[in-house]
Each structure stands twice: as structure tokens, then as C-alpha cells.
Amino acid sequence: MDAPAEVAPPVLAAARRLLGAVLHGHGVSVRITEVEAYAGPDDPASHAVTRTPRSAIMYGPPMRLYVYRSYGLHHCANVVTGPEGEGSAVLLRAGAVVAGDDLAAARRRTDDRHRWARGPGNLAEALGLTLTDLGTELTAAPEPWLEPGEPVTADRVASGPRVGVSRAVMRPWRFWLAGDPTVSAYRRAAPTSARGQPGRTSPDR
DNA sequence: ATTAAGATTTACT
DNA sequence: GTAAATCTTAATG
Numbered sequence: 264m265d266a267p268a269e270v271a272p273p274v275l276a277a278a279r280r281l282l283g284a285v286l287h288g289h290g291v292s293v294r295i296t297e298v299e300a301y302a303g304p305d306d307p308a309s310h311a312v313t314r315t316p317r318s319a320i321m322y323g324p325p326m327r328l329y330v331y332r333s334y335g336l337h338h339c340a341n342v343v344t345g346p347e348g349e350g351s352a353v354l355l356r357a358g359a360v361v362a363g364d365d366l367a368a369a370r371r372r373t374d375d376r377h378r379w380a381r382g383p384g385n386l387a388e389a390l391g392l393t394l395t396d397l398g399t400e401l402t403a404a405p406e407p408w409l410e411p412g413e414p415v416t417a418d419r420v421a422s423g424p425r426v427g428v429s430r431a432v433m434r435p436w437r438f439w440l441a442g443d444p445t446v447s448a449y450r451r452a453a454p455t456s457a458r459g460q461p462g463r464t465s466p467d468r
Numbered sequence: 469a470t471t472a473a474g475a476t477t478t479a480c481t
Numbered sequence: 482g483t484a485a486a487t488c489t490t491a492a493t494g
């Protein structure tokens with residue numbers, strides 16, 4: 264009983280490493296400021312919990328783009344990080360636009376540059392990423408591709424629970440650059456049945 | 469076949 | 482604070 268309950272999976276290190284990297288989308292480039300790690304079948308909040316046409320890409324080789332539709336309206340972009348068969352990926356939640364300002368403003372229909380790539384759906388929209396980009400090899404051009412950034416020092420990285428998930432809420436697998444103005448606000452997942460019911464909380468629902 | 473919930477965002481009371 | 486927009490998946494008939 265001296266061993267830790269579980270070892271931090273490699274996807275957490277991969278998530279931290281993506282902070283500061285630059286994703287070059289279709290005419291717009293974004294420096295990643297906020298990410299979330301999603302592991303394989305062991306992670307109840309991950310799409311990899313079930314093997315479906317949508318999650319198949321997560322089980323493929325790393326450094327490929329995983330795009331999925333969220334609530335039928337938005338696209339969310341992930342980087343597959345684990346080796347083939349593991350099923351882990353990192354969701355790109357926010358970033359700072361470093362190139363293609365005009366195009367980003369047009370796609371997002373706002374001049375507030377802090378909002379151009381704040382939130383996973385908004386980030387994908389700013390970069391022009393859709394399902395046609397699914398499976399793209401990210402290690403080299405053409406766009407979209409990912410340019411590794413300078414390693415970020417640990418004291419600049421904050422972490423907390425993932426946004427909008429109702430399962431495995433205890434895992435602080437969201438990472439962001441502390442104090443960065445482009446980071447999205449934390450929002451708790453919507454309760455499924457009884458809301459705000461006092462007395463008891465379900466940690467791992 | 470239908471229903472419910474979800475790694476979301478925006479608009480509105 | 483709540484509702485609506487609407488795609489994918491799971492559960493059910």
C-alpha cells in the first residue's frame with residue numbers, strides 16, 4: 264500500500280509541451296496557451312472510451328490532427344499524442360493569434376484579438392479547421408502543421424479540472440499559461456438531473 | 469424508429 | 482441565470 268494509486272500518464276507531459284507551440288492553420292497561426300489532456304480507454308471523459316469512427320483517429324499514430332464536431336455546430340482540434348493503439352490526445356482550448364490577424368478577425372467576426380482563439384470551438388474557427396483537416400500530419404507543411412515552441416518553464420503553467428466534462432472531474436488535466444489573456448474561463452459541466460442539490464457530490468460520475 | 473447527453477458558443481430574460 | 486442551435490454516439494422499441 265505504499266505505491267501511488269496511479270502514475271501520471273505520458274499525455275500530461277505531451278499537453279504541457281504543446282503550450283507555447285505554434286499551430287499554423289489556413290492562413291492563421293496561433294500560439295497555444297491552453298490545453299486539456301485526454302487519455303485512452305482508462306479516461307472516462309475521453310472520446311477514446313468508445314471505439315467509433317470518430318475516435319478511431321485517436322488510436323492511430325501520433326502528431327496527427329483530430330477534429331470533431333461539438334454539439335453539431337463547432338469544431339474542436341486535438342493533437343494525437345500517444346503511440347499507435349494508445350488512444351490519447353490533447354485538446355487545444357485557446358491560443359494567441361501570431362499571424363493572419365485580418366483573416367482571424369473576419370472568421371471570428373470580432374476585433375477583440377483576445378477572443379479570436381479563446382475556447383476550442385473558436386480556436387478551430389479562427390484557424391479554419393474543419394473535418395476536411397481530420398488526420399492531417401502535423402509535423403510538416405502544408406497547413407495545418409505544428410511548430411514546436413520553446414519549452415515553457417513549470418512556474419508559468421497552471422492546471423485545474425477540465426472544462427465541460429462531467430466524468431473524472433477530479434483529474435486536473437487542463438493546463439494553461441498563467442495570466443495569459445487568451446485563456447478561456449472555467450465552466451463546470453452542466454448537471455444532468457438534479458442541479459445544485461446539496462449534501463453530496465459525485466466525484467467520478 | 470426515437471430519445472438523451474455531450475471535450476460549445478451565443479443570445480436573450 | 483437559461484435556451485437554442487444541431488452532429489455523433491448510445492440506449493432503447
